[in-house]
Amino acid sequence: MNNGRFATALHILTLLETKKGELLSSGFIAGSINVNPVVVRKEIGNLRAHGFVESKEGKGGGYLLGKPASQIRLSDVYRAVNDVQLLGRSNDPNPDCLVGKQINVHLNDLFRAADEALIKQMGKITLRDFAKKFN
Amino acid sequence: MNNGRFATALHILTLLETKKGELLSSGFIAGSINVNPVVVRKEIGNLRAHGFVESKEGKGGGYLLGKPASQIRLSDVYRAVNDVQLLGRSNDPNPDCLVGKQINVHLNDLFRAADEALIKQMGKITLRDFAKKFN
């Protein structure tokens, strides 16, 4: 439903993978993405809830991947960030009209199929594949 | 980049197909969708620019399909409504960072592939197929 968040989330995860072994702070990550550190912490809050990231509090704390990058499909990340289907919004049509009465059912079928196609494509790529592109 | 517009556009086109042969007014169409007639006229302005709809001005005027429903793929409609990729927004990252410097290129590749998968899925269905579901 949103969008820019996905770019942010992938950026975070890519950094964690390329700097594997180090604890990265929200300030450092924010500097690479060029956003406010709080945006990073909030996004990581979500990623952590899904098990993609682990955090360490206190001085010297920071973030690292919660599971191997080879086990994180981009479709998993996508779903974690977009709780709602990209296509999914419809109107509140007139139930007295033949078309209006049924359209949302048919739209939902269509949206679901489209969303699945998108998810399937992104499921082909893992975070490891993605991070490998950076050199 | 939007979303609800796609539902509106498909609703309009479905109505025009199911009431083929009649000129439908923006008021009638708006009544089925349950939106303001101006919203319909604006959306049709776009659909007309893409050749999907023809209009007749003046008293007794209205709208009809600009080409056979069998020649309108839902992916065509989708593209006409969403001039921008659904996924496509990225950040403005730090060029001094190895990841930041390259991420937008890789994100764009990813987004394009995902978008193509979605388009391909919707290309399987024509307006005729879709409108047939209503009975």
Next chain:
DNA sequence: TCATTCTGTAACATGTGTTGTTACAGTAAA
């Protein structure tokens, strides 16, 4: 020709959702 009934569009209001920012409590390390 004139009233009527449409479309076409501009202009503006409204609402909603995302993103940005400040502030501060909690935690761990030295």
Next chain:
DNA sequence: TTTACTGTAACAACACATGTTACAGAATGA
């Protein structure tokens, strides 16, 4: 106990889709 982090709430700012009003232009028919 100071320092440097995370975690989160609260609020501000902004972007964007959608809703609405208003009115000019066009076709029809009396």
